[in-house]
Amino acid sequence: MRGVEALAHIPYARFLGVHVEEGEHGLVCVLPFRDDLVGNVVLPAIHGGVVGAFLELTALVAALTVADSDRVPKPITFSVDYLRSAGPRDTRGRAEVVKRGRRIANVRVLAWQDDPAKPVAAGIGNFLL
Amino acid sequence: MTDEPKFALAPFFGEGRREFIEHIPHVKRLGMEVLYVGPYTARIKLPFREELIGDPVRRVVFGGVITTLLDHASGLAVSASLPEFRAIATLDLRIDYLRAAVPDRDLIGESVCYKVTHHVAFIRASAWDDSPDDPFATCHASFMLGANPGENAIARAIRKSVEEPS
Numbered sequence: 001m002r003g004v005e006a007l008a009h010i011p012y013a014r015f016l017g018v019h020v021e022e023g024e025h026g027l028v029c030v031l032p033f034r035d036d037l038v039g040n041v042v043l044p045a046i047h048g049g050v051v052g053a054f055l056e057l058t059a060l061v062a063a064l065t066v067a068d069s070d071r072v073p074k075p076i077t078f079s080v081d082y083l084r085s086a087g088p089r090d091t092r093g094r095a096e097v098v099k100r101g102r103r104i105a106n107v108r109v110l111a112w113q114d115d116p117a118k119p120v121a122a123g124i125g126n127f128l129l
Numbered sequence: 130m131t132d133e134p135k136f137a138l139a140p141f142f143g144e145g146r147r148e149f150i151e152h153i154p155h156v157k158r159l160g161m162e163v164l165y166v167g168p169y170t171a172r173i174k175l176p177f178r179e180e181l182i183g184d185p186v187r188r189v190v191f192g193g194v195i196t197t198l199l200d201h202a203s204g205l206a207v208s209a210s211l212p213e214f215r216a217i218a219t220l221d222l223r224i225d226y227l228r229a230a231v232p233d234r235d236l237i238g239e240s241v242c243y244k245v246t247h248h249v250a251f252i253r254a255s256a257w258d259d260s261p262d263d264p265f266a267t268c269h270a271s272f273m274l275g276a277n278p279g280e281n282a283i284a285r286a287i288r289k290s291v292e293e294p295s
Contacts, residue, residue, distance in 0.1 A: 009185055010182070010183055010184075010185065011180050011181070011182040011183075012181050012182060012183050012190075012191035013191075014180070015181065035154060036154045036155060036158040037155050038153075038154040038155055039153060039154075039155045039156070039201070039282070040153075040282040041152065041153070041154065041282065041285060041286075042216070042279045042280050042281075042282050042285050043277070043282075046155075047153075047155040047156070047197060047200070048196075048197075048200045048219040048222070049155070049193070049194075049196045049198070049199075049200040049201060050155060050197060052193055052196035052197070052222060053192075053193020053194060053196050053197060054193070055193075056191075056192055056193040056196065057193060060183075071186070072183065072184040072185075072186070074184075074226070075192040075224075075226050076225070076226055077223065077224065077225050077226070078193075078196070078224050078226075079221065079222070079223035079224075080219075080221060080223070081220070081221045082219045082220060082221065082222075085277075
């Protein structure tokens with residue numbers, strides 16, 4: 001559960017209000033909706049940057065669970081595919097460590113709102129452990 | 130004779146425009162400042178704040194914050210490339226974190242839209258804290274044009290600024 005504890009010590013995670021739930025299939029990160037997360041007032045939709053940052057945070061929590069040290073893993077590359085606009089609702093994310101190498105963890109992550117089968121964004125990243 | 134390219138955003142080209150920030154809740158919350166918008170390009174400043182830190186030991190800003198900075202600069206650069214406003218949406222975005230951003234320094238992000246097709250705009254971007262020659266992150270992104278029938282969010286923000294001057 002080190003990933004969960006670490007989240008409380010990351011100021012940006014507190015700023016976004018992200019918390020972790022123990023889901024049926026493992027850890028689920030939750031980004032509660034807030035008006036000041038909106039980037040597109042026309043739709044309205046959560047700012048794409050916030051969606052990307054939430055994916056990276058969710059991936060980071062997964063990387064922390066396989067890390068040996070308490071150091072926060074450093075992202076090296078992170079890639080986001082935006083699949084749907086993220087509406088003014090809570091967003092959930094789940095990550096999976098694809099490979100834990102000696103120094104690098106490759107992590108895949110998916111975010112959704114109402115229905116996990118309709119993801120709003122997908123991400124993949126490499127973290128230095 | 131060649132046709133000069135026309136830009137919907139041309140009246141707002143220049144330095145330090147507040148129109149692009151004031152009516153976009155999240156970038157206003159982060160305290161972003163638009164430094165420059167011109168044809169195919171945008172440069173934005175994100176002042177350092179403790180609440181943006183991702184690594185409390187090294188006091189380095191969380192990587193995803195750079196995503197927000199560069200996604201926003203990129204959306205602006207795409208809007209600054211269009212002859213008429215269309216709704217745009219980020220399709221994908223990839224960031225390479227070259228080094229840690231130095232704590233307590235303002236972060237600058239600059240995006241350049243280097244290709245516009247009928248449906249897609251392509252972006253390269255970078256972010257730095259000291260010199261553009263020494264970026265801490267580089268980025269490639271693509272944007273859908275006319276992604277939905279709605280208004281371009283940047284155009285809406287400008288219109289709101291005109292209607293409700295701050």
